[in-house]
Amino acid sequence: MLSRQIREHPLLGGKELLVILLRRLAVSIPLLFAVSFLTFLLVSLTPGDAAYTVLGSSATPDQLAALRQQMGLDQPILVQYLNWVTSALQGNLGHSLITGQSVSEAIFQRLGPTLSLVGIATVAIVVIAVPLGLTSAVRGGRLATSIDTISFAGVAVPNFILALFAIPVFAVWLHWLPPSGYVPLASSPNKWALSLVLPVATLAFGAVGIIAKQTRAAAEDVMSSEFVTVQRANGYARQSIIWKHVLKASAVPIIAYLGVVIVTLFSATVLIETIFAIPGLGGLAVQASSQGDLPMLLGVTVVFTLIIVLINIVLDVVYALVNPKVTFR
Template sequence: MLKVVAYRLAISVPLLVIVSLVTFLIASLSPGNAALAILGQGATPEQIAELEQALGLNKPVLVQYGDWLAGAIRGDFGSSLVTGQPVLQALTQRLQPTLSLLISSVVVVAIIGCGLGVFAATRGGALARIIDLLTFVGLAIPNFVFALYLIPLFALTLRLLPASGYSTLAEGIGPWASSLVLPVVAMAFGAVGTIAKQTRASMEDALGREFVPMMRANGYSRRSIVYRHALKTAGMPMLTAIGLSAVGVISGTVLLEAVFAFPGLGGLAVQASGQGDIPVVLGVTVMFTIFVIIINLLVDLGFAAINPKVRAA
């Protein structure tokens, strides 16, 4: 188990460097910069050049990245070029809404998707066809488009849930949960069908193996065969599908945070990109990359818990 963790953490270091470098190069080559965002369209070229020099934007790109990387290694991600706020402080302020959306969505996808998949594999019939239809519909309709239909129905017509915004945990569990319902439903809509279909296929394969008739002949109950043995056999493909869906949820937060006016990391990334605020863009990118690393690590630990061969590798 420790080998799995050590290996994953070891390969994460070059991954963070590569992702941050690519992000820095793309952001640097994009039109517009922080100096223009600060001074406005009416600024003269001389004023822009003077501010670029003050901000260090006139240095070679690789020199700028080297300066940022040296600070990041020390735990200093710099400050926003536009607001002057430390990047770590800006990330911390935006972390709770994004984590709430991510974790809630992944939990809902995993529980409902796996539950439907197991039920479809053991019962079959119409539910299996409904899951297939749900998968196709979920893949065909982007989650932000689905969200645009949820808001008028549940927030404006039925008046059951807030249309936008985020309530912190400090405001109470009720308001916090209410502000998450529509974004989580929109986020999970397509992924639930995908997980259910993968789970059904994995469970059907597990239930078709030789050990199942032998266990029935030895008097094992159906519940024990399905939930203690077949489910464990099907666990690795299911974990893989959940991990991939969780990574997809991370990428989907940017659009959904914009739709639901969530004050999260996705909105911060969009705002910083438009302003050419490279330190903030890099901070958000590194944070999202860390999320992906954690998800992959959890999946690997799940593999190790299910399969002793993984622990021994």
């Protein structure tokens, strides 16, 4: 998430909020160009290319050279990148070098599963982790220890390892859930939900412990403040103090960590979608990378970056609305 320098400021109005948005956009535009160029450069320098993938090992050097020329792969890297940028600025992300499908169309078809996976995982993390963190801040003891254990396990055990253990247990042995595949929401809401249980659980497991731990730390800090002591002395109910005052005061660091977690979730979808055969952007990126399909990989990378930028902007706005005395530079 974008770094923040916090300073006291009067209540935010529409003008101040607009300034924050414009500053974020000013940073995001160069970021999009940098990410796309680095992706272009790295893929161009890797062995093999789309022409070899299309024609196969039996192709002659002349056939490969002719197809590379047809695809524009014989041009200098910088020229290829500038041609792509020119088209992208006009709303055209190009076509797949392998299938000929429009990159925009392919991304649109794959966007729903990825957003469903990350969106549900984010909601599950917030709904589970924040109450756990607040409760452990109040009670401590075994609950706090359990959260520390989950947090450590989430950091130590990668998502894909957890997925490889979850599939044999819950799908093969217990037959509770499908082992893989994705059912569109429009086809069957029940099957759609079932197809996402295991991917969402493996994706969210580690983050639940991390956010719960950060929530507990933030809540403990607020609960030790003079304000909460005065509230208790005045006879306010403990639950009221926690949910109305402690949670609101703790929201700023929780939102900050949540932004980092969401970015991590998007990066983790690359492996999770592959393991569970979910037709999302992560799987499309893996496929494009293995085939040397540069336009498709560029399109997916830019869309991923754009989604993360938009999420960070939304979180910054929420951050400012939760604490109007905070602004960002």
